Amino acid sequence: MAFDLADIRKARERISPYTRRTPFLPFENLSKKTGKTIWMKCESLQRTGSFKIRGAANCILENMAAAKKSGVIAASAGNHAQGVAAMSSLLGIKATIVMPQTTPAIKVQNTSAWGAKIELSGESYNDSYVRAQELARSDGLVFVHPYNDPLIMAGQGTVALEMLEEKDFAGVEAVVISVGGGGLISGCATVLRQLAPRVKIYGVSAQNAPAFYKSFQSGQVTEQPVSHTIAEGVATKKTEPEMLALLKKNLDDFFSIGEDSIANAISTVAEHAKLIVEGAGALPIAAILNGLIPEKNVAVVLSGGNIDIPALSNALQRGLVEQDRLVRLLIWVPDRPGGLNSVTEILAQRRANILEVVHQRMTLHAPFGDTEIEIDMETRGKEHTDEILAALAKSGVRVQRLA
Helix, strand or coil: CCCCHHHHHHHHHHHCCCCCCCCEEECHHHHHHHCCEEEEEEHHHCHHHECHHHHHHHHHHHCHHHHHHHCEEEECCCHHHHHHHHHHHHHCCCEEEEECCCCCHHHHHHHHHCCCEEEECCCCHHHHHHHHHHHHHHHCCEECCCCCCHHHHHHHHHHHHHHHCCHHHHHCCEEEEECCCCHHHHHHHHHHHHHCCCCEEEEEEECCCCHHHHHHHHCCCCECCCCCCCCHHHCCCECCHHHHHHHHHHCCEEEEECHHHHHHHHHHHHHHHCCCCCHHHHHHHHHHHCCCCCCCEEEEEECECCCCHHHHHHHHHHHHHHCCCEEEEEEEEECCCCHHHHHHHHHHHCCCEEEEEEEECCCCCCCCCEEEEEEEEECCCHHHHHHHHHHHHHCCCEEEEEC
16 A cells, blocks of 8 residues: 655646646635635536546556556446546546446436446445456456555545645645545545644544444444445445555544535535535535534535535435524414414514425314414524524414424
8 A cells, every 4th residue: 555745746747637626715604604714625626526537547547558458447436437437538448337326327427428338236335346346357357446546545645735735725724535435535644744744634424334434433444334325425334454544544533424414514515605516525514514623724625526416406405404494393273264374474574485385174183173284484594493483482373393
């Protein structure tokens, strides 16, 4: 697993014709909200929508002769797949990609659009990895690992080289990076530990993909089942020993984030930074929103932006719920004419936007003599929601907030 700063600098020279120097932008709204100074390294705007093309380019270019001769193969939940497919297309190399059956449609479509042969196999990346290894051996293909390869990690480390060259990075005290297999954060940490040792480095993963987090906390390699997560880009169920050793050596801390917080982060970035990020890319923002990062001047890597429309829609709705801007109420009023009207008048007076109303007179859930009203509404946030709840209670109706 030997690679160093010199390898990362060579990787930058090698891949620069094929990759994009991504923007390093201030997140002014979140900075104001948190009292911090937040910077975003926008790999979501990278070619193929993810940092992964950096490592894929470095690995394929270094193994060009063998790749041209026999073709390449990779296992991926999507972003590495697109990076390998794109580079193979640009270089005239045949590529086969094995992807989990749970991979979002947009990532499958984008990978196929680059001309790669797609095989969907297994429920997680690890299942796809086993199948890809079988095909590599049987068909003599060059295997391009998504993270556990010095060439891959050196390519990903070019993200940190670019950040360090930004004049606005001078005051940064901490960098927050999402962790799936660990290739991105290992490459970046190698750069930061040598060129900016004062900077804290934090890793973050999804609670529903806990293998790396639990391995880091225990110091022992562990395999954990993966539950459904919107951050499917970090959904690995097994930690590699070499990667764990690198992270234990270089990281200051490691955090685990729940699904609602990830959705809230996606929504926050979309609304206030005007950027679309996928679940894995939003993890560092979620860590900040959850108050896990103590430093005041913080840079985050938005690792990818490949999220499909249904998942984005769901994330935005869940984000609004997390922010108390999308609210569901269960209200009981006396079963007589004007009951529903009295409720909607209160909501109108308080400028709540009603999305849906279900009015049930014949239900066993309501007390005898009452009718039940379920209302979905939009509000301006927690204070506005609390004001509406207080007004309803003051009017004499019984109200319950539903999850």
